[in-house]
Amino acid sequence: MGIPINVGVIGCGAIIAQYLTNFRRLDSINLVAVADLDPARAQAVADSYDGVRALTVDQLLAADDVELVLNLTIPAAHADIALKAIAAGKSVYGEKPLAATTGEAREVLDAAAAAGVVVGCAPDTVLGTGIQTARKAIDDGLIGAPVSATATMATPGHERWHPNPDFYYQPGGGPLLDMGPYYVSALVTLLGPVVSVVGAASHTRSERTIGSGPREGQKVPVDIDSHVTGVLVHASGALSTLFMSFDAVKTKSPNIEVHGQTGSLIVPDPNHFDGDVQLFALGAEEWETLPVSAGYVDSGRGFGIADLAATPAGQEPRAGGQLAFHALEVMESVLDSAKTGQSVAIKSTVARPASVELAELSTGVRA
Numbered sequence: 001m002g003i004p005i006n007v008g009v010i011g012c013g014a015i016i017a018q019y020l021t022n023f024r025r026l027d028s029i030n031l032v033a034v035a036d037l038d039p040a041r042a043q044a045v046a047d048s049y050d051g052v053r054a055l056t057v058d059q060l061l062a063a064d065d066v067e068l069v070l071n072l073t074i075p076a077a078h079a080d081i082a083l084k085a086i087a088a089g090k091s092v093y094g095e096k097p098l099a100a101t102t103g104e105a106r107e108v109l110d111a112a113a114a115a116g117v118v119v120g121c122a123p124d125t126v127l128g129t130g131i132q133t134a135r136k137a138i139d140d141g142l143i144g145a146p147v148s149a150t151a152t153m154a155t156p157g158h159e160r161w162h163p164n165p166d167f168y169y170q171p172g173g174g175p176l177l178d179m180g181p182y183y184v185s186a187l188v189t190l191l192g193p194v195v196s197v198v199g200a201a202s203h204t205r206s207e208r209t210i211g212s213g214p215r216e217g218q219k220v221p222v223d224i225d226s227h228v229t230g231v232l233v234h235a236s237g238a239l240s241t242l243f244m245s246f247d248a249v250k251t252k253s254p255n256i257e258v259h260g261q262t263g264s265l266i267v268p269d270p271n272h273f274d275g276d277v278q279l280f281a282l283g284a285e286e287w288e289t290l291p292v293s294a295g296y297v298d299s300g301r302g303f304g305i306a307d308l309a310a311t312p313a314g315q316e317p318r319a320g321g322q323l324a325f326h327a328l329e330v331m332e333s334v335l336d337s338a339k340t341g342q343s344v345a346i347k348s349t350v351a352r353p354a355s356v357e358l359a360e361l362s363t364g365v366r367a
């Protein structure tokens with residue numbers, strides 16, 4: 001792959017707008033084509049972005065000028081589209097989770113390894129200044145050896161704002177698989193890989209009501225646990241407590257806290273790219289906001305693809321398939337543990353991705 005990298009997008013739904021905004025700011029990304037099961041959605045994107053053509057999925061997979069397929073379909077389709085793209089010789093970068101199950105995700109990674117193509121996966125929020133500044137604070141010893149973390153995500157449910165929220169309530173969705181990738185990827189970035197988990201989960205309602213758009217008022221069935229808690233045991237010995245809920249109204253707790261023997265750290269929302277990192281050092285009188293010291297400045301969804309394009313051949317990209325697989329195995333195992341009541345050992349492991357120096361990737365806005 002060269003820079004700029006030629007990207008074709010499959011899946012032109014709610015999230016593509018954020019990628020388009022950022023692709024206009026990233027010289028290293030050249031969007032060439034888009035496709036969707038609904039041709040009108042692909043055409044609307046092509047009409048809005050200079051030089052982009054709307055294709056069918058098969059045409060996009062066969063297009064010679066597409067080097068990397070950005071997979072923005074729903075979770076249930078992630079593996080199928082990724083495998084088709086890999087079979088066509090393309091690298092892939094997918095929205096999270098990597099696949100609906102670790103079984104499917106393993107097939108994707110194995111197929112990519114056999115084909116010699118690269119797998120990247122959201123979230124790339126961990127490359128922004130928020131998580132990277134927190135990571136640097138930990139690596140610089142500002143809290144001493146990390147002992148524990150809490151990760152809290154509380155919302156009444158995405159059906160309140162998403163016009164087609166069905167997939168959030170089907171296998172592959174739920175608060176953990178939907179929002180957990182941000183939190184688990186951040187926790188692994190901050191504290192390293194996970195070796196075992198325990199979980200507990202609950203299911204409150206069998207239906208949800210769509211709150212916006214043309215289907216407002218329609219009910220969608222709920223086939224997942226909508227409140228999930230868990231404890232992750234990191235290889236370092238640190239323990240992270242997860243709270244992921246579509247059954248809560250609001251929380252004032254920070255999204256992530258990390259505690260060490262000589263300091264406590266408030267880490268900003270891992271679903272955002274920036275935000276303040278706060279430190280309460282042992283013996284201090286109050287919280288101190290740390291200066292931004294690492295990460296891609298003013299970044300957004302899609303910066304992980306620019307990072308992937310700049311990764312030397314043969315090296316795992318930071319927002320890479322291995323991290324996404326590990327995060328998925330951790331989440332799937334929390335849900336398994338919730339069913340069986342037993343602790344689950346995590347088979348995969350992953351190195352903490354290389355830290356990101358404070359850097360500006362965006363170069364201004366194109367048409």
Ligand SMILES: NC(=O)c1ccc[n+]([C@@H]2O[C@H](COP(=O)([O-])OP(=O)(O)OC[C@H]3O[C@@H](n4cnc5c(N)ncnc54)[C@H](O)[C@@H]3O)[C@@H](O)[C@H]2O)c1
Nearest residue numbers: 011012013014015036037038072073074075077095096164
């Ligand atoms: N909506 C958000 O705010 C948000 C934020 C972060 C990540 N994500 C992730 O992005 C992904 C997409 O979410 P979304 O909200 O854009 O969903 P969406 O339902 O709005 O859009 C998905 C699009 O993919 C198309 N599609 C589905 N299966 C396909 C297939 N097999 N081939 C071609 N096209 C297909 C659909 O027609 C639709 O246009 C999900 O993995 C989600 O977790 C969404």
